[in-house]
Amino acid sequence: MEVVIAPGDELARLAAEAIETLLTGRPQAVLGLATGSSPLKVYDELARRHKDGLSFARARAFMLDEYVGLPDDHPERYRNVIEKEIASRVDFAPGAVRGPDGNAADLARACADYEEAIAAAGGVDLQLLGIGTDGHIAFNEPGSSLASRTRIKTLTRQTRQDNARFFGGSVDDVPRHCLTQGLATIMSARHLVLLATGRAKAEAVHQLVEGPVSAMWPATIMQLHPHATILVDAAAASRLQLADYYRETYAAKPEWQTL
Numbered sequence: 196m197e198v199v200i201a202p203g204d205e206l207a208r209l210a211a212e213a214i215e216t217l218l219t220g221r222p223q224a225v226l227g228l229a230t231g232s233s234p235l236k237v238y239d240e241l242a243r244r245h246k247d248g249l250s251f252a253r254a255r256a257f258m259l260d261e262y263v264g265l266p267d268d269h270p271e272r273y274r275n276v277i278e279k280e281i282a283s284r285v286d287f288a289p290g291a292v293r294g295p296d297g298n299a300a301d302l303a304r305a306c307a308d309y310e311e312a313i314a315a316a317g318g319v320d321l322q323l324l325g326i327g328t329d330g331h332i333a334f335n336e337p338g339s340s341l342a343s344r345t346r347i348k349t350l351t352r353q354t355r356q357d358n359a360r361f362f363g364g365s366v367d368d369v370p371r372h373c374l375t376q377g378l379a380t381i382m383s384a385r386h387l388v389l390l391a392t393g394r395a396k397a398e399a400v401h402q403l404v405e406g407p408v409s410a411m412w413p414a415t416i417m418q419l420h421p422h423a424t425i426l427v428d429a430a431a432a433s434r435l436q437l438a439d440y441y442r443e444t445y446a447a448k449p450e451w452q453t454l
C-alpha cells in the first residue's frame with residue numbers, strides 16, 4: 196500500500212496522470228469511476244487532458260454504486276452525476292460507461308448482470324475510490340462481508356447525513372437503499388487509487404492504512420490488495436501514526452517508479 200501525502204490539486208494530478216499513463220499504454224483500458232466529491236478534481240484534470248488529446252474513445256468504465264429508486268432524471272442519481280462530471284466531458288463511446296441499475300424491476304438480477312458485465316470486459320484496470328467517514332468504500336457500509344459482490348445495501352444514518360448536502364440538506368430525501376459493487380468486486384480491480392481530503396476523513400484513513408482488517412472499517416480490506424495507492428492531503432493524513440515515514444518514502448521514490 197502506497198500512501199502519498201500532498202495538497203489536493205497534486206493528488207488529483209497524480210491520479211489523472213496514472214489514468215493517462217494507463218490509457219496511453221492500453222487505450223481499451225477499463226476504468227472504475229467513483230462518485231462523491233473526492234474524485235471531482237481528478238475529473239476536471241482528465242477533462243483538461245482530454246482537450247490536450249487524451250482519448251477515452253476505446254476505453255470502458257464501470258461505476259461503483261447507485262441509489263435505488265431515484266427517478267431517471269434526478270440530478271443526484273449517480274449515473275447522471277458521472278455523466279455530468281466526466282462522461283460528457285470526454286469522448287467515451289456510447290454505452291461505454293455503465294453502472295448498476297438502481298431502478299431495475301429485479302434488483303438481484305441487475306446486480307448479477309453487473310458482475311457479469313465487469314467480468315466480460317476483462318475486469319477493471321484502475322479503480323478510483325473515495326472513502327466515507329465511517330470507512331465505507333463504494334457503499335459497503337460497516338459490517339459488509341469482506342467477500343461481498345454487487346448487491347443491495349441499506350445506507351447507514353451516518354452516510355445519509357453525510358450525503359444530505361447533495362439533497363438540499365434533507366436526510367429524509369437521501370434514499371435508504373443502494374446497489375453497490377462488493378468489497379471482493381472492488382478488490383478484483385488491478386489497481387486501486389483512493390483519494391481522501393479533509394479532517395473528517397482522518398480517522399477512516401488511519402483505520403484504512405493502519406487499523407486491523409475488519410468489516411467494521413470496510414476500506415481496510417485494501418490492505419490485502421497488491422497495488423493500492425492512497426492519496427491524502429495533510430488534514431486527512433493527520434491521524435496517521437507513520438505519516439513521517441510515508442512522506443520520506445514518497446520523497447525518496449525512484450523517478451522511474453510510477454504510482
Ligand SMILES: N[C@@H]1[C@@H](O)[C@H](O)[C@@H](COP(=O)(O)O)O[C@@H]1O
Binds near residue numbers: 232233259260326333
Ligand atoms: N458512495 C459514495 C462513495 O463512493 C464515496 O467515496 C463516499 C465519500 O464521498 P465524498 O467523496 O463526497 O466524501 O461516499 C459516497 O457515499
